Amino acid sequence: MELELFSGAFFSALLAIILIDLVLAGDNALIIGLVARNLPKDSQKKVIFWGTFGAIAIRALMAILVVYILAVPGFMLAGGLALVWIARKLLTPQDKEEESHLVKAPAASFAAAVRTIIIADAVMGIDNVLAIGGASHGSILLILIGLAISVPIIVWGSQLVIKLVDRYPSVILVGGAVLCWTAYGMIVREPMLVAWFEAHPAAKLVLAVLAFSIALAPWYAERLSEQMKPLTVLLPAMLIWMLGFEAASSIWKVQVDYLMATTQGEYMLEGLRWIGWLPFAALFLWVRERMVLRNARLARSAQ
Amino acid sequence: MRLIHRSHRAANAVRTVSPSGELFVASIVICMILASFGDAVDPTWLGEAGLEFAFFDFGGEFSVLAMRHWHLLELLLAGGAMAAGIMVLRIVVGAFFHPLDPVHRDAVEKVPIKL
Structure with a gap:
């Protein structure tokens, strides 16, 4: 479904993408710091630049790829179910500080550091690209605009994001609700189930309450x-x-x-x-x- | 590790959220469920039941039938408006019922009139 440019639906989807990007953003600064800490100072700057560039490029590529994958029958349903679980995980309280399992040791060379950063970002961003793939309604333009807005905020304004969510934790709850709403939309749009939902409209309401009751349980x-x-x-x-x-x-x-x-x-x-x-x-x-x-x-x- | 988990308050959002923030998000969720209800209701069924006039008279653009087409922005705005309405209602009802509470028997000012 292609969205009309600059319509209410377009801006709503863009807002959903930015919000999802912010709440599901990985801690790239931490990864880069861990990987590059043993490298010489001049190499560290290069690692930060190329690592960030590579991470953004791979994120954009994955998001575009997800749009095509979600068009395959069955994947929209699977993605929607996965998103409900991601929303639940997002809202589950974290009592202990989570350690990064993606970086075991500092990198020994420039190429190894950049490779580790890109792989870590790709692994951390799977849930993120799945969510924005669902929220974009198949529009690659929307994904690119959403990434163009949210990636600079996350990369260069991470402290701003942390201050925002620290001052207003309700942003995380809104993020969880938006993820759940996106999941509901994905399941209802699943090509294999569209006709069934048309024949059983009441099932849509049951599904929406079910998705919210699972995702917002914490x-x-x-x-x-x-x-x-x-x-x-x-x-x-x-x-x-x-x-x-x-x-x-x-x-x-x-x-x-x-x-x-x-x-x-x-x-x-x-x-x-x-x-x-x-x-x-x-x-x-x-x-x-x-x-x-x-x-x-x-x-x-x-x- | 997520970026938001660098903040303890954000990592425990369900515990640290303010009552007004909670009301706002709960209102958004209610609006989302109402929108899905609008999506679930078959308008032809309402016609058969003779309810279409009641729905249009009562809610017009704001009935659940219209909400089926609402986007996220509209749902967020509606959630905000609903939360603000509930807060105002709480204050008004509180202000109305507060004078009806009897003063404690040992209170100095038994009669709330100052001369």
């Missing part, structure tokens, strides 16, 4: 009391149950709509759809309670 779990915490599992599970019945009705051609049900079996199926999840929820709560009690007993005996 956020609302923080606000729930200990007794209500199982909701973070039960709510998505219940929505998957509902979607599963909707999908099963299409695959096995069974009637799950009670307004159209005619036989006793169809009415039973409808009942199973609405209340069939209750025993599973009860079982889950029982097992969880047992585990909590067991852990408490183990902790007490360890003291």
Whole structure:
């Protein structure tokens, strides 16, 4: 789908790309610092320039490549599902400072340093390019404009970005919500599912709530009391149950709509759809309670 | 390692976010879900149910049916407006109910009138 230039949709997609770029940006300065710390001073400057240039080039190339990959049937769905998980990971609190696993030791030569920086950036940027590929609606121009705006901010204004998110942590939450919204859009646009979603419009709403309930779970779990915490599992599970019945009705051609049900079996199926999840929820709560009690007993005996 | 993880507050955004920031993002999420609801509702079904007039009279451009076409910018603006509205409502309702709270029995000023 090509977006009309300078339309509301165009600027919205551009905003989504910039926001995604900012919240999912890798710490290039840290990588460069780690790689180039043992090189001579004049080589360090060259490594910073060529490393940054190479990282930007590979990022742009990967983003453009992703647009073509996402056009292949099935990849939009996979990308959307991956984005929901990326949004969840973004919002999950980081108690310990994460160490970089991409750089094991400082580079011994200029070429090795540049190569390490580019590879590290490519690995760190996979989630980023996937997200901007989904948000760009297939427009390469949008990706290039988005990168042209966000890359200089990240490379030369990283302190500014850190100050912004430190002052307003809600930017991260907005980023998570935008990622989730992009994921929903990608799944709904999946070529293999477009016709199915047209035939089952209610499934779109269930899917949107499901995506938000999974991606934003770390956020609302923080606000729930200990007794209500199982909701973070039960709510998505219940929505998957509902979607599963909707999908099963299409695959096995069974009637799950009670307004159209005619036989006793169809009415039973409808009942199973609405209340069939209750025993599973009860079982889950029982097992969880047992585990909590067991852990408490183990902790007490360890003291 | 992400750039944002250099800030402890950003790395723990779900814990450190301010109440107003949280309200703003929650409003955006609600708008996004409403937009997907608009996407999920079949307008012909509303016609069959005789609800189309009610929807157009009630919401016009702002009904969930119109929201299905909203872009991210519109959703962010709507989220901001909704958050501001809820905050104003909270202040007004608070100001209305505050005088109704009885003064503590040991308080010096039992009657809130100063001569």
